[in-house]
Amino acid sequence: MTYAVDFTTVSTQGLESSPVAQALAGLRANEARYFKNKYDHVFTVEPAKEAQSTVDWVGRILENERDIVISSRPLEATAFETDGIRFAYVFYESGLSINVMYSIDDSGKRAVGFKLSDGMDIPTELSSFKFARQKSKLAGTIRGSYFVIKNQY
Numbered sequence: 001m002t003y004a005v006d007f008t009t010v011s012t013q014g015l016e017s018s019p020v021a022q023a024l025a026g027l028r029a030n031e032a033r034y035f036k037n038k039y040d041h042v043f044t045v046e047p048a049k050e051a052q053s054t055v056d057w058v059g060r061i062l063e064n065e066r067d068i069v070i071s072s073r074p075l076e077a078t079a080f081e082t083d084g085i086r087f088a089y090v091f092y093e094s095g096l097s098i099n100v101m102y103s104i105d106d107s108g109k110r111a112v113g114f115k116l117s118d119g120m121d122i123p124t125e126l127s128s129f130k131f132a133r134q135k136s137k138l139a140g141t142i143r144g145s146y147f148v149i150k151n152q153y
Helices: 022-041 052-067
Strands: 044-047 072-082 085-092 096-103 110-116 132-136 140-148
Touching: 022 085, 022 096, 022 132, 022 140, 044 085, 044 140, 052 072, 052 096, 052 110
Parallel strands: none
Antiparallel strands: 044 072, 072 085, 085 096, 096 110, 110 140, 132 140
16 A cells, blocks of 8 residues: 655654664655655655565666665565656665665666664675765664666666
């Protein structure tokens, strides 16, 4: 079932099994606020098993680009296009959020971003990345990193 993320009242709906559910919900709400403010887009998510093609697309990019396989279980995902950019998000049980920003235009930007919920450790499969810190009223401290996508997907 598709769920529109509310960034005024943070809810753990769909994320309850995460040990950092409240922080992950704040991270998800932070993304929802960003897309509403920047693109006037309502950020909706659905259970990962109903968005398997999105989870698979993100997983394929990670594996092909950097030989990364995420060990945590995906809980929710979303994919949408706005302003000539295809976005995909997967929220994992560990508290990890992965997003893909993939410009439709071949000359545009394409990248994978990682965000770690407040209170979670850096996953082993991402230990080679350096994470910058960002404060968020909704999510506490968010640690983030990224890499540029080199191939076509």
